[in-house]
Amino acid sequence: xxxxxxxxxxxxxxxxxxxxxxxxxxxxxxxxxxxxxxxxxxxxxxxxxxxxxxxxxxxxxxxxxxxxxxxxxxxxxxxxxxxxxxxxxxxxxxxxxxxxxxxxxxxxxxxxxxxxxxxxxxxxxxxxxxxxxxxxxxxxxxxxxxxxxxxxxxxxxxxxxxxxxxxxxxxxxxxxxxxxxxxxxxxxxxxxxxxxxxxxxxxxxxxxxxxxxxxxxxxxxxxxxxxxxxxxxxxxxxxxxxxxxxxxxxxxxxxxxxxxxxxxxxxxxxxxxxxxxxxxxxxxxxxxxxxxxxxxxx
Numbered sequence: 001x002x003x004x005x006x007x008x009x010x011x012x013x014x015x016x017x018x019x020x021x022x023x024x025x026x027x028x029x030x031x032x033x034x035x036x037x038x039x040x041x042x043x044x045x046x047x048x049x050x051x052x053x054x055x056x057x058x059x060x061x062x063x064x065x066x067x068x069x070x071x072x073x074x075x076x077x078x079x080x081x082x083x084x085x086x087x088x089x090x091x092x093x094x095x096x097x098x099x100x101x102x103x104x105x106x107x108x109x110x111x112x113x114x115x116x117x118x119x120x121x122x123x124x125x126x127x128x129x130x131x132x133x134x135x136x137x138x139x140x141x142x143x144x145x146x147x148x149x150x151x152x153x154x155x156x157x158x159x160x161x162x163x164x165x166x167x168x169x170x171x172x173x174x175x176x177x178x179x180x181x182x183x184x185x186x187x188x189x190x191x192x193x194x195x196x197x198x199x200x201x202x203x204x205x206x207x208x209x210x211x212x213x214x215x216x217x218x219x220x221x222x223x224x225x226x227x228x229x230x231x232x233x234x235x236x237x238x239x240x241x242x243x244x245x246x247x248x249x250x251x252x253x254x255x256x257x258x259x260x261x262x263x264x265x266x267x268x269x270x271x272x273x274x275x276x277x278x279x280x281x282x283x284x285x286x287x288x289x290x291x292x293x294x295x296x297x298x
Contacts, residue, residue, distance in 0.1 A: 047259050054256035060168070061249050067164040068242040072235060074174050077131045079231045085126050085181065086224055088119050089191075092198065093217045099202060100211035113202035120195040124152050127178055137178035146178050153192035154185045166241045172234060176227055182220075189219040 041048045098104070099112050127137055127147045134142035139158030146157040157178030163171040183190035194216045201209035 051256060051259050054252050054259065057252050058249060058256065061245055061252065064166055064168075065242065065245045065249070068166045068238050068245060071164045071166060071172060071174050071238045072242070074131060074136075075231050075235045075238065078136055078176055079228060079235070081126055081129050081136060082176075082181070082224055082228050082231065085123065085191075086221065086228075088123050088126070089217055089221045089224065092116065092119055092195065093214060093221070096198065096210055096213045096217060100207055100214070102207045106205055109202045109205055113199050116195060116199045116202060120152075120192070120199065121149065123182075123191060123195060124149055127152065127182055137176065137181060139175065139177050147192075152182075153190055153196060156184055166238060167245070170241065172238065174234070176231070181224065181227060183223075189216045189223070191220050194220065 095112050095116065099109055104112075124147050128145050129136050130142075135145055136142075137157055138144055138146040140160030140162055141158040142162075144158075147155055159177050159179060161173040161175055161177075163173050165171045182192060185193075187193075194213060198210065198213045201207075201213070
């Protein structure tokens with residue numbers, strides 16, 4: 001027996017179609033407002049899983065990039081301090097060469113001794129330098145000043161190292177300890193001991209002792225230059241990692257955009273077409289549901 005299509009059935013179908021049309025319009029309007037193709041999981045269940053993964057990767061990448069930037073800043077600041085320390089050593093060496101020939105009067109030696117004392121204070125200040133509130137040369141104990149004016153030659157810095165993660169599983173130690181830069185109390189070329197002995201030798205007019213300072217200063221300068229080479233190598237490594245992170249961020253962002261972002265031209269076209277269909281459906285529906293005398297007699 002053939003199925004009879006009643007007026008109520010046609011009305012219900014019309015309403016369902018209009019409702020579906022309105023839902024599609026709402027989807028297109030949301031895409032137009034947000035600029036994204038996916039605004040809720042039901043829009044694209046597969047796509048949303050990829051989008052979440054891309055967001056997670058970008059978040060982790062941003063943290064690695066921040067760590068790389070902080071590492072570069074720390075290494076650059078440390079290298080600046082090493083340059084300052086090297087300038088002090090160079091000046092001390094010039095004084096040692098000039099004052100070791102045995103021809104300078106004691107008055108000149110005393111004047112040089114006072115300059116050496118000033119250079120000692122400058123070197124201690126360098127050893128106590130801080131970056132963003134952290135003492136650079138005191139290992140992991142960055143909240144404690146490593147040196148005092150009175151006992152610097154007998155003091156040791158903390159030997160701990162701290163690291164920054166600049167990639168998945170890629171960690172790099174960024175700090176240089178004061179023990180490595182200035183030496184420990186048992187080192188013949190302990191920077192602070194050299195300066196104190198130099199000052200004493202000048203005051204006492206001991207030209208031979210002044211001459212001995214030249215070799216010790218050269219020894220410490222060599223170690224400082226080695227440290228600067230290490231800092232330069234680390235800086236280059238971090239800069240390469242930073243460029244790689246930027247490339248990764250760009251690629252993942254493009255993938256995320258392809259997955260999430262809406263093509264606005266297509267969205268506008270679809271929205272306009274859907275509005276036209278909706279208006280046409282309303283027009284056709286209004287004729288369909290107009291009651292007639294026959295409808296009432298059925």
